[in-house]
Amino acid sequence: AQSVAQPEDQVNVAEGNPLTVKCTYSVSGNPYLFWYVQYPNRGLQFLLKYITGDNLVKGSYGFEAEFNKSQTSFHLKKPSALVSDSALYFCAVSLLGGGYQKVTFGTGTKLQVIP
Amino acid sequence: GAGVSQSPSNKVTEKGKDVELRCDPISGHTALYWYRQSLGQGLEFLIYFQGNSAPDKSGLPSDRFSAERTGGSVSTLTIQRTQQEDSAVYLCASSPPGQSTDTQYFGPGTRLTVL
Numbered sequence: 001a002q003s004v005a006q007p008e009d010q011v012n013v014a015e016g017n018p019l020t021v022k023c024t025y026s027v028s029g030n031p032y033l034f035w036y037v038q039y040p041n042r043g044l045q046f047l048l049k050y051i052t053g054d055n056l057v058k059g060s061y062g063f064e065a066e067f068n069k070s071q072t073s074f075h076l077k078k079p080s081a082l083v084s085d086s087a088l089y090f091c092a093v094s095l096l097g098g099g100y101q102k103v104t105f106g107t108g109t110k111l112q113v114i115p
Numbered sequence: 116g117a118g119v120s121q122s123p124s125n126k127v128t129e130k131g132k133d134v135e136l137r138c139d140p141i142s143g144h145t146a147l148y149w150y151r152q153s154l155g156q157g158l159e160f161l162i163y164f165q166g167n168s169a170p171d172k173s174g175l176p177s178d179r180f181s182a183e184r185t186g187g188s189v190s191t192l193t194i195q196r197t198q199q200e201d202s203a204v205y206l207c208a209s210s211p212p213g214q215s216t217d218t219q220y221f222g223p224g225t226r227l228t229v230l
Contacts, residue, residue: 006157034218043119044158044206044221090158102171103219105150107157 002027004093004106012112013081021076021109023091032101033074034092035065038108044090050074051096061085081113117141119222121207127228128197136192136225140209147190148210148219149182153203161205164190166212197229 003026013019025031035047048059055067065076076089091106120139128134140147149161160174164184175181179197184190194201204226208219 036219036221043223044208044219046218046220049218102160102163102173103148104160105158 002093002095002102002104004091004104006089006091006106006109008109009107010110010112012114014114015083016080019078019081019085019111019113021089021091021111023074023076023106024072025074025091025093026072027093027095030096031067031074032094032096033065033067034094034103035059035063035074035076036090036092036105037061038088038090040087047076047089081111083113083115086111086113119207119209119220121205121222121225123225124223125226125228127230129230130199131196133193133195134197134227136194136205136207136227138190138192138207138209138222140188140190140207141211141220142188143211144209144220145187145212146210146217146219147184148208149190149192150206150208151176151203152206152224158206161192194227197227199229202227202229 005024033050036044037047038044048057050057050067058064063078088108088110090108092103094103095101122137145166147164150158162182163171179195182192204224206224208221210217
């Protein structure tokens with residue numbers, strides 16, 4: 001069975017500092033990885049995804065994520081945090097392959113950017 | 116264009132009553148997902164529809180939960196004999212045709228409160 005772990009319930013970072021939100025995954029095959037963001041009182045929005053190719057994926061709002069196969073990780077990063085980045089972040093994994101593959105979401109990490 | 120819409124946005128019901136939650140996916144999207152988001156929990160997969168294929172119902176927590184998708188578009192999630200533990204935000208998402216596991220576009224959710 002596939003799974004996603006987001007080990008931190010909350011991450012606090014000062015505005016202007018770099019931020020990292022951690023995600024590790026387990027899947028029996030090649031992974032298809034996603035990050036979604038949920039702003040307060042709003043629906044989930046797609047940030048970025050990794051399929052194949054370059055391990056560093058760039059997404060919306062200046063976010064990027066690095067796929068590390070040996071560590072089975074897909075950490076979300078941003079060089080300089082903004083207060084407006086404060087939100088709930090979800091990592092998700094699926095199995096890359098033909099046909100329907102279920103997407104499994106992590107439990108989410110609350111990012112708090114402190115002015 | 117229009118995004119995924121869900122109705123109602125909020126639903127308060129009494130224990131034991133039945134409720135219906137509606138999802139209108141993005142036009143042309145063939146895949147439709149239902150998730151449940153409880154306080155402090157991640158996204159719990161409920162059910163997946165893809166075109167005319169048999170739905171993946173493996174996430175439905177009990178036989179009180181059912182879902183339909185009529186004409187490959189609108190979907191209704193029905194919860195019979197609601198219980199207090201059913202209180203959560205129910206999210207719907209859709210994906211475009213193509214790779215069966217792809218970026219999901221989420222609706223704003225329906226907040227269900229069972230008294």
